[in-house]
Amino acid sequence: MRFSFVSLVVLLAAGAAWAQAVAPAAPPVPERTPLQAHLTGPIPPLVKVEIVGNTIPQPLTQQPGDPARGRRVIADASNSTCLICHEVPALAELPDQGKIAPPLEGLGSRYTAAELRLRLVNAKLITPDTMMPAYYRTEGLTRVQPQFAGRTIYSAQDIEDAIAFLLTIK
Amino acid sequence: MRARAAFLLACAAVLAATAAHAQGWPIARYSVEGRNSGYFYLGQQTRLLQDDDFQNPGMFAVDAGAAAWRRVDGTQGRSCASCHQNAAETMKGVATRYPAYDAKSGGILNLELVINRERVEKMGAAPLVYESPELLAMTSYISHQSRGLPKAVDITGPAAPFFEQGKDFWSTRRGQIDISCAMCHDDRPGMLLRGDTISQGQTNGHPMYRLIWHTISSTHRMFEWCNTSMRAEPYPLGSPVYLALELYVAWRGRGLPVETPSVRK
Numbered sequence: 001m002r003f004s005f006v007s008l009v010v011l012l013a014a015g016a017a018w019a020q021a022v023a024p025a026a027p028p029v030p031e032r033t034p035l036q037a038h039l040t041g042p043i044p045p046l047v048k049v050e051i052v053g054n055t056i057p058q059p060l061t062q063q064p065g066d067p068a069r070g071r072r073v074i075a076d077a078s079n080s081t082c083l084i085c086h087e088v089p090a091l092a093e094l095p096d097q098g099k100i101a102p103p104l105e106g107l108g109s110r111y112t113a114a115e116l117r118l119r120l121v122n123a124k125l126i127t128p129d130t131m132m133p134a135y136y137r138t139e140g141l142t143r144v145q146p147q148f149a150g151r152t153i154y155s156a157q158d159i160e161d162a163i164a165f166l167l168t169i170k
Numbered sequence: 171m172r173a174r175a176a177f178l179l180a181c182a183a184v185l186a187a188t189a190a191h192a193q194g195w196p197i198a199r200y201s202v203e204g205r206n207s208g209y210f211y212l213g214q215q216t217r218l219l220q221d222d223d224f225q226n227p228g229m230f231a232v233d234a235g236a237a238a239w240r241r242v243d244g245t246q247g248r249s250c251a252s253c254h255q256n257a258a259e260t261m262k263g264v265a266t267r268y269p270a271y272d273a274k275s276g277g278i279l280n281l282e283l284v285i286n287r288e289r290v291e292k293m294g295a296a297p298l299v300y301e302s303p304e305l306l307a308m309t310s311y312i313s314h315q316s317r318g319l320p321k322a323v324d325i326t327g328p329a330a331p332f333f334e335q336g337k338d339f340w341s342t343r344r345g346q347i348d349i350s351c352a353m354c355h356d357d358r359p360g361m362l363l364r365g366d367t368i369s370q371g372q373t374n375g376h377p378m379y380r381l382i383w384h385t386i387s388s389t390h391r392m393f394e395w396c397n398t399s400m401r402a403e404p405y406p407l408g409s410p411v412y413l414a415l416e417l418y419v420a421w422r423g424r425g426l427p428v429e430t431p432s433v434r435k
Binding site for chain 1: 342346348349358362364365368398401
């Protein structure tokens with residue numbers, strides 16, 4: 001970081017006219033679906049979670065998870081959908097399912113809600129070098145785009161709804 | 171016996187497939203000691219599009235570059251050709267060595283920045299905006315003169331710290347998604363990310379015609395795209411950070427043939 005900043009200053013200080021032709025890139029403006037209200041407007045407060053072993057026993061919200069909404073949250077193509085990496089046979093109607101992580105099958109028979117909650121909130125607490133994003137975390141990240149800074153990928157309710165849906169996958 | 175028949179059949183299939191795109195090179199050329207060009211991961215249709223110069227949409231940029239090469243511009247009344255004459259001879263192999271350390275500016279320059287330096291210092295002409303059709307055309311034209319020659323950038327001496335900076339960048343997790351370039355392009359080439367086959371993220375074909383963008387595109391634009399797809403703040407195109415990254419990525423693809431203009435999905 002520091003190093004690159006120094007070279008930038010050197011380049012500019014050298015007054016090389018050709019360096020000034022470098023146009024700053026316009027960051028693409030992301031489209032937000034109605035499911036992504038937590039990614040625009042005021043930043044929602046972060047719910048504190050308590051980790052017990054490989055689980056988070058307490059739900060993040062009062063309102064119980066809604067599997068139907070959870071299905072839509074997980075299928076939402078423009079918000080880091082699980083389908084980027086996982087095949088989800090329960091969503092077989094959706095095209096282009098990723099194959100870089102194990103298929104999400106039989107989760108309801110293999111996991112409890114508390115285990116899935118930790119997996120979604122921050123999979124790195126289970127497998128530190130995993131590629132799977134932490135869906136409910138804001139700290140310890142590098143160079144997050146300003147529009148996402150301080151925001152989690154999923155809202156607290158998204159997490160609960162997603163869990164409710166995943167548990168229906170027997 | 172059966173195994174042998176199957177083997178012969180497979181050979182015949184490979185030969186037939188090679189003959190089908192006679193304009194291209196045998197697929198083995200796109201792979202050097204496990205380092206694979208993006209071509210390696212393309213579907214047959216896209217390969218054919220790249221192989222045929224009459225259909226390859228990137229050739230428009232090469233042709234535009236050829237015209238600009240001879241066009242007088244700036245206060246000195248010169249064109250590139252005034253000094254460098256025939257690019258097929260004088261620019262052959264040049265792209266294989268870039269990006270490279272430049273003693274005068276004390277930093278890394280890629281072809282785009284060299285072209286602008288030449289315009290300003292040798293021609294008294296205005297620098298071209300990064301990612302403008304004009305700069306992409308000239309970069310494509312010069313790179314095209316090295317088509318088939320192996321990438322061989324120098325990462326020693328004063329280039330070494332920049333190389334290390336690029337290498338660090340490559341393996342650092344970034345953005346809200348918190349993943350690194352290496353997680354896709356080192357660890358998972360060949361696997362499906364949604365509908366896309368992940369390649370090794372090589373740059374030997376750049377500038378490339380990217381089908382989803384419908385335009386010829388630079389290495390830095392691709393860096394920007396991969397950066398924002400992890401919801402990380404990208405760096406400006408042509409910035410020192412991306413130049414260092416470009417040096418590292420070019421070294422990762424050492425020995426791969428220059429393919430410009432490549433066609434990518």
